[in-house]
Each structure stands twice: as C-alpha cells, then as structure tokens.
Amino acid sequence: MACCLRLRPPLYQHFNLVSINSKKRIEVPELSIRNCAANPENAHKLVLEVRERLEKEHNYLPVGKYGRDDEEMILWFLKDRKFSSGEAVSKLTKAIRWHHEFGVSELSEESVKHVAETGKSYVHDYLDVYDRPVLIVEASKHFPEEHERREDEKLCVFLIEKALRKLPDGKEEILGIFDLRGFGMQNADIKFLTFLFDVFYYYYPRRLGEVLFVEAPFVFKPVWQLAKPLLKSYASLVRFCSVKTVMEEYFTADTIPSTFKE
Structure with a gap:
C-alpha cells in the first residue's frame, strides 16, 4: 500500500533534559505557525521576499523559466518548505543552478x-x-x-x-x-x-x-x-x-x- 510522502522530517524543537527536582524554570520556546497557504497575501509577500533574497545573495543565477525570478517556482518551493523563506532559498539555489546546468529548457522531442x-x-x-x-x-x-x-x-x-x-x-x-x-x-x-x-x-x-x-x-x-x-x-x-x-x-x-x- 502506498504511503504518504514526507519531503522533510517533522519539525521538532530540541530541549535539554532537566531534572525533575530542579527548581529552575523550564523555558519553552514559543512556536509561531504561519498558515500562509490560507492567506494568499502573505504567500505573495514571501514570494517577493525570496525573490529579493535570490537577487541580492545569488545574482549570478539565471532569470526566466526556472530562474531566480520565476515566481511560480518560488511559490512551489515555499510550499515544499512549509513557507520557510530561508529553507526555500537554500533549496531553490540548488534547483535553479541544476536546471540551468542540465539544460532543461533546451530539451526537446528531437534531442531525446x-x-x-x-x-x-x-x-x-x-x-x-x-x-x-x-x-x-x-x-x-x-x-x-x-x-x-x-x-x-x-x-x-x-x-x-x-x-x-x-x-x-x-x-x-x-x-x-x-x-x-x-x-x-x-x-x-x-x-x-x-x-x-x-x-x-x-x-x-x-x-x-x-x-x-x-x-x-x-x-x-x-x-x-x-x-x-x-x-x-x-x-x-x-x-x-x-x-x-x-x-x-x-x-x-x-x-x-x-x-x-x-
């Protein structure tokens, strides 16, 4: 039976073990969950944020289809990375470079x-x-x-x-x-x-x-x-x-x- 795909491990917080007798207060970090998929405006802002970061930090990357300004691709990778712009930038950088070096846009019926x-x-x-x-x-x-x-x-x-x-x-x-x-x-x-x-x-x-x-x-x-x-x-x-x-x-x-x- 087919199972559901997980593209990344669950997002667990890492805590130090504290003795049950310890009188110190245990600080539990607050988790902020942004449901950007339910808010198109926020999603669009994140797309622009990632696009700007790619342009600023990786301006050597090509533009156009599967390029650093491809907003459809950026949105897809944001969804994949649970709308974490930092993780999306990291994965996008590798993907954009690969598409360019592999010559994906140049593939055709004749070439294969x-x-x-x-x-x-x-x-x-x-x-x-x-x-x-x-x-x-x-x-x-x-x-x-x-x-x-x-x-x-x-x-x-x-x-x-x-x-x-x-x-x-x-x-x-x-x-x-x-x-x-x-x-x-x-x-x-x-x-x-x-x-x-x-x-x-x-x-x-x-x-x-x-x-x-x-x-x-x-x-x-x-x-x-x-x-x-x-x-x-x-x-x-x-x-x-x-x-x-x-x-x-x-x-x-x-x-x-x-x-x-x-």
Whole structure:
C-alpha cells in the first residue's frame, strides 16, 4: 500500500533534559505557525521576499523559466518548505543552478529522439482516474550500456517536464508506473533509479504522487533491497501491484495503457 510522502522530517524543537527536582524554570520556546497557504497575501509577500533574497545573495543565477525570478517556482518551493523563506532559498539555489546546468529548457522531442525510440519510457496519452499525468517505464527495454547515461537522464527529465505540462488545473502530482514484466538483471540500473528519485526530491518536490511497481519478478527483490535505502522517503511512495490492480484502480476501460490491456 502506498504511503504518504514526507519531503522533510517533522519539525521538532530540541530541549535539554532537566531534572525533575530542579527548581529552575523550564523555558519553552514559543512556536509561531504561519498558515500562509490560507492567506494568499502573505504567500505573495514571501514570494517577493525570496525573490529579493535570490537577487541580492545569488545574482549570478539565471532569470526566466526556472530562474531566480520565476515566481511560480518560488511559490512551489515555499510550499515544499512549509513557507520557510530561508529553507526555500537554500533549496531553490540548488534547483535553479541544476536546471540551468542540465539544460532543461533546451530539451526537446528531437534531442531525446534516439533514446525515446526504444519505447522504454514515455508519457501516457491519458490521465489516470485521479487526474494525474502518467509516466510509464518498461524496464525490460532498458539496457544500461546501450546508451550514454547522460542520454537516459535527458529523456527522464524531458518526460517529467512533458508530464507536468499535462497537469489539469488544480492538480499537482503525477503517477509513475514501472512495468517490471520480463525484467532481468541485465535491466538493473540502481544508479539511474536513484537519479530519477533524486531529481524529484531536489528539483521537482512533491510532484511525484505515487509509484507503481507492476508484476515485480523474484529477481527484482535484491535490486529493490539495494535501491530502497538510497531512495530515502520516496521509497514510501512505492506500491507493488499487479496488472489487474492497475486496470481496475487507476484507469478506465478507455484510458488503460495499451501495454496493460489483456
């Protein structure tokens, strides 16, 4: 069963242990909780605050889409960091730099065409029943040595961007499906799997709603045992299931991916 994702540990205050016989007064720090999500005005002020800090402290960062002045991106990272402007700035700095260095804005159908033609990964034409875009990976078609790792990574990011563009209004997450039928050790690629989850964690936080591992064979078990600790909290998003589950719980008869049709 899929579990809820935690992108950060609970926010605990750190207290020193005090003897029960101590006569000293225990100072308990006050907690100030700002529900900025319920107050658009406050949220907008924080967006401007973060934008100004990025411009002042990191003016070397690019502007534009996924740049230091991208207010939509800033708001998303503020939500991810519970509206802590300091934490948002820290995570945004890394994300903006990565988007620029990776060349995300330069990715296109043509630039990933060679790898995409293998059919090992693609965005499904239809949304699932929860109105989430669907990114499908057919693991048996992935051979780590067949292409340069960078090419596989480019296809991965291009498809994430493509899936996000299919998000309906009011929806924020996508569904990932790994079709593991026919999977063998020649298809195992722990480095790429951790790259995929790291990309979601650091650069597309809270965009991955759930991951289905479909019909995982016994040979996949040791791969998962090695990969699970590397995925950190994202491992809790994974659900092992059957083709029947995919058909009955995630799609209608008209929207089921052709690879799962009986």
